[in-house]
């Protein structure tokens with residue numbers, strides 16, 4: 001392939017600002033002529049053009065004297081195409097132009113030296129997954145800046161007499177908050193006028209600028225500084241509240257393929273291709289990044305380092321991680337751990353379609369073994385509650401066929417014994433979950449299995465399922481609203497299904513107060529008893545013993561022994577939830 005001949009460059013790409021001058025560098029090895037275009041205003045057509053000099057490493061460069069802060073820029077390729085900068089750290093409204101900013105001016109007060117008081121590592125971690133707009137966008141959130149970074153950063157917000165937002169998370173007791181995409185994605189109109197259109201909604205798995213925060217969550221989306229400073233304010237407030245922040249990263253594909261920045265700058269380099277030249281589509285979104293290519297890998301590693309340092313992000317959740325080649329993952333883990341030894345890294349060990357990445361390079365289950373990152377465990381999910389969207393039954397629905405897998409899952413998905421063989425070398429490699437933003441939320445899934453289920457019985461089944469989750473070995477993850485029986489009107493893929501379907505209605509916390517209280521107690525119990533979060537395989541094998549319950553095939557019983565005392569746990573699942 002032609003690209004193998006390309007040299008890797010160690011130069012800092014993108015825009016390097018100082019008040020005296022700004023240097024612009026872009027890698028476009030097969031392009032002949034690249035010019036920098038500088039705009040005073042991102043909506044203006046008028047701009048200044050500056051020729052860029054090409055070096056033998058394929059990098060075009062120009063240094064412009066003077067203070068360019070507040071200007072916008074793009075690159076013109078071979079006198080015809082115009083692209084924004086994939087290395088940009090700031091952007092205009094709706095990703096139209098890259099922006100020159102002084103990042104030093106984006107730090108909120110108290111940012112530089114702050115530390116997060118949170119020593120939860122390995123199986124002490126409890127992950128809460130949430131979408132920015134869902135969290136405080138609803139009228140019941142009590143937040144001033146509804147659906148914004150600053151809305152989530154607010155403390156002491158209420159719906160009637162129940163806490164909401166960040167204060168709610170403190171009360172709940174989770175340790176890590178996983179934010180669904182907060183980098184710049186393309187399918188939402190960022191303009192202030194469009195914010196309240198309920199159909200102007202998306203989860204954001206459609207990346208445009210990997211190193212720029214999404215603009216629609218900013219209070220002034222057309223001011224490039226606003227989104228940066230406000231996201232940092234949110235992270236600062238979350239850290240002050242004791243939470244670590246996990247960012248969702250989608251380095252497996254970009255929203256645009258052929259006409260993306262990457263593909264125009266270096267045609268046929270950034271994306272995997274089939275033998276016939278068409279784009280491989282293991283993401284199910286039309287393309288996949290060729291993470292195994294040197295300059296793609298370099299981009300991803302530098303992007304992760306940027307978020308971990310400039311934004312003090314505490315962890316990363318890799319979307320469709322199977323599509324990121326294992327060598328890139330290993331390098332990312334090593335580099336990130338040098339920055340922060342406790343950084344949390346996990347991902348989805350599957351693809352969404354056929355990929356040209358060879359099987360032995362995919363980051364699939366088992367390949368994480370002893371490599372210091374974790375995987376979302378679909379066997380856990382399937383064994384406890386059946387399939388994602390259908391009427392399939394799991395252990396909690398009384399399906400005794402799932403019992404063995406459920407036991408393996410409860411024991412941390414390790415090699416527990418020859419009857420219970422999991423994929424993990426240690427329990428902290430397994431992210432245990434019953435639902436995420438994907439597929440039916442648990443309350444709806446129960447209705448799919450039992451179409452005539454009463455809310456009372458649904459509450460019971462949810463109690464059983466989350467009771468299993470918080471007493472399982474491994475790292476539990478919940479989706480926002482699970483703690484008070486949030487529903488999504490039976491929609492199994494709500495990524496663009498309007499804000500109304502996705503928003504968190506805080507009145508549910510009041511309505512389902514009994515369930516919420518139970519859920520909160522489960523988290524407290526897990527934090528109190530280390531027996532439910534043992535970190536070594538050996539300890540689990542020594543202390544955790546399953547026992548046979550002869551009277552029922554739909555119960556799982558176990559004991560955990562410490563200091564000659566036994567914790568006894570029995571999960572009683574029956575085909576009829578009313579019993």
Ligand code: CA
Nearest residue numbers: 184185186215
């Ligand atoms: Ca955007």
